[in-house]
Amino acid sequence: MKMIRRLLTSAAALALLAGAAQSRELIFGSWLSATNATNTVAMEPYFAALKEATGGEIDWKMVPGAQLANGPGTPDAVKSNLIDGGITMAPYVPKMLPSMNMIFSQSLIGDDMLAATAAMNDVLMLGCPQCREEFEHANAVGFGGYSVSPYLLMCRGTPQGLADVKGLKVRASGGGVGIMTLAGATPVAMPPNEATTAIERGALDCVLGSVQWLRSFGYMDVVDTVLDAPLGMGGPPVLMYVNRDVWEEFTPEQRRLHIDLMVDVVVRETFDAQMAEDADVIAAAKEKGITFVDAAADFAPVMAERDTQQYAENVANAKAARVENPEAVLDYYLASYAKWQKIIAEEVGQDREKFRAALKREIFDKVDPEAL
Structure with a gap:
């Protein structure tokens, strides 16, 4: 009997070791800071959920702050496996990811952030086979994206409108380059985390970006x-x-879990890391004495002109970068944006759970992890 117990105990120990x-x-x-909401609100709960769902077999560890x-x-x-994963912005590596860079360069006009977020995930995972080929060539898989609220100009000094922006040096990327031109x-061209010092030293006058960058990249100071x-x-940042x-x-099963749990990341990123953070940062900035100038009417003609020229420009740049049939990708993207504007207006509104349900139904349930 004692021998049997020893054998059972040994077998249990071996099973634990195997597990x-x-x-x-x-x-x-x-490369985002340790306190950035994308890390803390969106990604860290995702990694915790993956660990729990896989019984600890998958344990992602966040190393923030570049x-x-x-x-x-x-x-x-990621390609060399120095890290297993990270957040990627195509405009930083346009030669490596020219199709994704083309999508990033197509500025969505208006302020419907929920529709933009959905359209970006749609094209990233379902509407851009060229993107998947580029990811594969770079020894990577990419999924899950987000949009920030419409970019604003954040400047040193006291510019009051379009006339005051002429001649200023502005950090911009993607479609923002054409808008600023x-x-x-x-x-x-400059990573946003490097722009703080550049503004302080006078090497930059403004940053074109998300208002919450005032906090996350220290622009508030x-x-x-x-x-x-x-x-x-x-977008989307991947x-x-x-x-x-x-x-x-x-x-x-583990690949499927990475996709299924990503829908909640996108929802948290949108409502908690973007919309709620935007409102909080704006309040803090005003309290600190930063002036917000209503310049929408001033810049409306610029945006209208940009919208008439960006499609042809982005297609031409993509073809020069050897992207095959770029029109199909941009057509898919713009059609998806229009589709999602209708879904948001007629079904979702600003309701978090309805947005999640629509994302799951229209996008994430249709993603085949084996085809990424």
Whole structure:
């Protein structure tokens, strides 16, 4: 009997060791700060949910603050498996991801952030086979994206409108480059986390970006004026840009879980990391003395002109970058945006749960993890 108990005890110990051996710690290198809401509100709960759903077999660990790779360096870091995953912005690596860069460069006009977010996820995961080919060539898999609220101009000094922007040096990316060029400003390519020092030293006059960057990138201390005019929504930043070898080592069930749980990431990112943060940051900025100037009417002609020219320009740039049939991707994207504007207006409104249900039904349930 004692021998049997010893054997059973040994077998149980071996089983525990085998289970432990199957667990895997994966490194997610984020170039966003440790306190950035995308990290804390959207991604960290996602990693906790994945760990719980897989019984601890998948354990993503966040390393924030560009400790392992900055924004432009993330795709190469993922490709070489320096990190297992990270957040990727195509405009930082346009030669590596020209199709995604084309999508990012097509500014969505207006301020319907929910429709923009949905359209970006739709085209990323269902409407851009060229993007999947580029990811594969870069030894990666990409899924889950988000949109920020319409970009605004955040400046040092006291510009009051379009006339005052002419000649200013503005950090811009994607479709914002064309918008700033039309406005008479000088676009400057620069990761947003590097722009704080550049503004402080006078190397930059303004940043074109999300208003919550005032907090997340420290612009609150160097910006005096925000020109409150919606200057396009661009994206998506890819929330999960994962090394392809790592992805293929997951079981089919684990890959499916990564997709199924991503819908909640997109909802949290949209409502909590973007919309709620925007309102909080605006209140804090006004309390600090930053002036918000209503410049929407001033910039409306610029946005209208940009919208008439950007499609042809983006298609031409994509073809020059050897993207095949770029028109099909942009047509899909714009049709999706129009579709989602209708869904938001007629079904969702600003209701969080209705938005989640629509995203799941129209996009995430249709994503085949094995085809990514």
